[in-house]
Amino acid sequence: MEYAELLSHKIRFYEKSFHYIGLLKAVMRLSMTSLKAADAKEIASSVTAIANKKLKAEKEANVGKKKQGAKKKQLHVDNQDDDMVSAAYDEAADDYDFM
Secondary structure (H helix, E strand, C coil): CHHHHHHHHHHHCCCCCCCHHHHHHHHHHHHCCCCCHHHHHHHHHHHHHHHHHHHHHHHHHCCCCCCCCCCCCCCCCCCHHHCCCCHHHHHHHHHCCCC
């Protein structure tokens, strides 16, 4: 456990980095290549338990906050002719016809 704490302390230095999650995934993947399936399952259940505790704590922290639902986006259609201005392009195409 002492070695795990030392390693954890070194890795946590990069916790704010964008690549931190990728680092943890890579370390876990590379560290678990020689493990048996039962051992890998045990580690996975341990990580899942930690994730569930974190989710529960976040939900409890957000209980008092009121959710503001996202407003539905509406499509505003005023004039159909505003969407496409083809007359200016058609005249320019007639002036220069290379074929």
